[in-house]
Amino acid sequence: DQQVKQNSPSLSVQEGRISILNCDYTNSMFDYFLWYKKYPAEGPTFLISISSIKDKNEDGRFTVFLNKSAKHLSLHIVPSQPGDSAVYFCAASGFNSGGSNYKLTFGKGTLLTVNP
Amino acid sequence: KAGVTQTPRYLIKTRGQQVTLSCSPISGHRSVSWYQQTPGQGLQFLFEYFSETQRNKGNFPGRFSGRQFSNSRSEMNVSTLELGDSALYLCASSSGLKNIQYFGAGTRLSVL
Numbered sequence: 015d016q017q018v019k020q021n022s023p024s025l026s027v028q029e030g031r032i033s034i035l036n037c038d039y040t041n042s043m044f045d046y047f048l049w050y051k052k053y054p055a056e057g058p059t060f061l062i063s064i065s066s067i068k069d070k071n072e073d074g075r076f077t078v079f080l081n082k083s084a085k086h087l088s089l090h091i092v093p094s095q096p097g098d099s100a101v102y103f104c105a106a107s108g109f110n111s112g113g114s115n116y117k118l119t120f121g122k123g124t125l126l127t128v129n130p
Numbered sequence: 131k132a133g134v135t136q137t138p139r140y141l142i143k144t145r146g147q148q149v150t151l152s153c154s155p156i157s158g159h160r161s162v163s164w165y166q167q168t169p170g171q172g173l174q175f176l177f178e179y180f181s182e183t184q185r186n187k188g189n190f191p192g193r194f195s196g197r198q199f200s201n202s203r204s205e206m207n208v209s210t211l212e213l214g215d216s217a218l219y220l221c222a223s224s225s226g227l228k229n230i231q232y233f234g235a236g237t238r239l240s241v242l
Contacts, residue, residue: 122171122172
C-alpha cells in the first residue's frame with residue numbers, strides 16, 4: 015500500500031517559469047511533510063517542510079502548500095533554474111494506522127528538468 | 131558540523147555473500163534510519179535505530195539486519211545476497227523522532 019504518491023514521474027519546464035510538483039497521501043495520521051531534492055550519485059537533501067497545522071510554508075524560491083482535506087501537497091519553485099534539475103521526493107511522517115510506528119514515508123519521486 | 135558519512139561508497143559482491151555497510155551520523159544525532167533505493171521504487175524504509183535500540187522496522191526479510199553502537203554509529207548487514215539486493219543504500223540521521231532526516235551519499239551495492 016503506497017501511502018505517499020507522486021503521480022508524475024517527470025516534469026519539464028522552461029527556465030524562469032514556475033515548477034509545480036504534486037504529492038498525494040492516504041494516511042490521515044501524517045502530521046509533518048517534507049520535500050527532498052536528489053542529484054545523481056548523492057543522497058537526498060532536505061529542501062522544505064510543513065507541519066499539518068499550517069497550509070503554506072515559504073523559503074526563498076520554494077513554497078510548499080498543504081491541503082489536508084484533499085490529502086494533497088505541492089511544491090512550487092519560482093523562478094525555476096537549470097540547477098533545480100533533480101529528482102524531488104515528497105515525504106510524510108506520522109504514526110501508521112495502528113498507531114505504533116512513527117516513521118518517514120517517501121513517494122517514488124518526480125524528475126524535474128529545467129531547460130535553459 | 132560534518133554530515134552523515136557512509137562507507138564504502140561502492141561495493142560489488144556475488145550472490146550468497148554477505149555485506150556490512152557503515153554509517154556515521156551527524157554529531158549529536160541519536161537516530162539513524164536506513165533506506166533502500168531502487169529505480170522506480172523510491173526510498174524504501176528498512177529500519178531505524180535510536181540509542182542502540184531498533185525503534186522501527188520496514189517490510190524487509192530477516193536477511194537485512196542492523197545495529198547501532200553507543201557512539202550512534204550504525205551498521206547494516208545483508209546476508210545471503212540476492213541479485214535483487216542491488217541498490218543504493220542510504221543512511222539518514224536526525225536529532226529526534228519528528229525531526230528532519232539528513233542523508234549520507236549512500237552506498238551503491240551491486241550483486242553479481
